[in-house]
Amino acid sequence: MKARYLVFFSYIGTKFRSAEKLWFKGDKNYPDPESIQGLIEIGLLKLKSINYPSLFLSSRTDGGVHAINTSAHFDLERCGTRIYEPENIVYELNKFLHKNETSIYIKKCLRVSDSFSARFNAVSRTYLYRLAVLKRDVTLPQTAIIASYIPIEEWKKCHFMRNLGFDIDRFKEGANYFVGYHDFTTFKKFDKLNEKKHNRRVIQSIEVRPGRPMVTSYTSSQDGVFDYWDIEIKGKAFVHNQIRRMMGTLISVAVGKIPPEEVKVMLQVPSKHSWHSFIQNCPPDGLYLCNVEYNPEDLVYNNEKSLPQEEAIEESDRD
Known part of the structure; x- marks a missing residue:
């Protein structure tokens, strides 16, 4: 049977x-x-x-x-x-x-x-992207690399970056443009075999909130040098690499490389040519599929x- x-x-x-x-x-x-x-x-x-x-x-x-x-x-x-x-x-x-x-x-x-x-x-999928940004008042020695300050418990589980003037309010402002029904062609990894497939998707919500490190009690007793942020994104479906490209774009907004309004332009002119080559696609380390929801x-x-x-x-x- x-x-x-x-x-x-x-x-x-x-x-x-x-x-x-x-x-x-x-x-x-x-x-x-x-x-x-x-x-x-x-x-x-x-x-x-x-x-x-x-x-x-x-x-x-x-x-x-x-x-x-x-x-x-x-x-x-x-x-x-x-x-x-x-x-x-x-x-x-x-x-x-x-x-x-x-x-x-x-x-x-x-x-x-x-x-x-x-x-x-x-009916929906919920993703979480974990981001850790070096605190504004922390200055690392010229010869230091950021990896030396990452808690070992967080290895490959969060995306760590230097501050570089990171502004969380600008990040949130840019994120607001993604909510709703849009064509995400600009934020899709280009695939010639699927270039004619439609890329319209609905982002139901994006929530940006303070996060916390996943560390042991010993590590947490030490002075942390990072601010942690959780970015929760909910939608029915996503195109290839969409969330990681969205995060890379919002980081570029947060550090002042592009204005928040540029996100709106990238959505209104859906094309691989609307993608800025200096925007880095965020690594998969910080991305979590949190839940897949069904009608009971x-x-x-x-x-x-x-x-x-x-x-x-x-x-x-x-x-």
């Missing part, structure tokens, strides 16, 4: 090349131990289902991006009329992932309708539910 499942899981993306499995051979699936998708598929193979347990991710994140709570669906087929119990799937997957010392943790598994899609049924009724098993609406097929999510 065949059944579809939805899993919620978290991971630290530092060691992974990407979330998605990047290669196939012919028409056959092959496990890819360097990706999140590939490792979970290898764990599912331990259940010895009749079919290959292809994993379909709700969000296609780049290598180095972390996830606090993300999701994926897959099908498992078993001989006879019995199905695999969700609790047993969680146990077997975590057993495999822990044994192989991966930084992936399965939180929950549900049986869902056969037409359910972890990607297209998602969609998570209740009902095999008579119709397929998701076709217009959702154009939605994509990758950063």
Whole structure:
């Protein structure tokens, strides 16, 4: 008997090349131990289902991006009329992932309708970008590098930068322009194969608030030299590299390289030519996928539910 499942899981993306499995051979699936998708598929193979347990991710994140709570669906087929119990799937997957010392943790598994899609049924996605800026009153020696002052607990988990006149109020002013329905072509990584695909997306909200370091009690007792900021962004879907490019743009606004109003111009004239070459695409270290939200009724098993609406097929999510 065949059944579809939805899993919620978290991971630290530092060691992974990407979330998605990047290669196939012919028409056959092959496990890819360097990706999140590939490792979970290898764990599912331990259940010895009749079919290959292809994993379909709700969000296609780049290598180095972390996830606090993300999701994926897959099908498992078993001989006879019995199905695999969700609790047993969680146990077997975590057993495999822990044994192989991966930084992936399965939180929950549900049986869902056969037409359910972890990607297209998602109603919103919430991302967090963690930024640490050198305090204004801190002056580093000329021979010092900023890496010497980064807490080791924060390695590859936050984006650290020098102050360079950083103004958080200018940052917030620029961020306000992103909220709403816009064409994000300017903020997409250029891909010739997908250059004609529409890049219109809705940013439901952006919240900029003071953050705090993820450090031990010993490190926190020392004098910190950074101000931490959490930037939370909520929307249904995002184009490739959109959030990291948005952050790079807002940092350029905060340090005075471009005025806040330039963000509005970059949105109103959606083109790769509207992108300023001096803006640096922020690294994936500070980016976290915090949550993928669904309508509660969609998570209740009902095999008579119709397929998701076709217009959702154009939605994509990758950063």
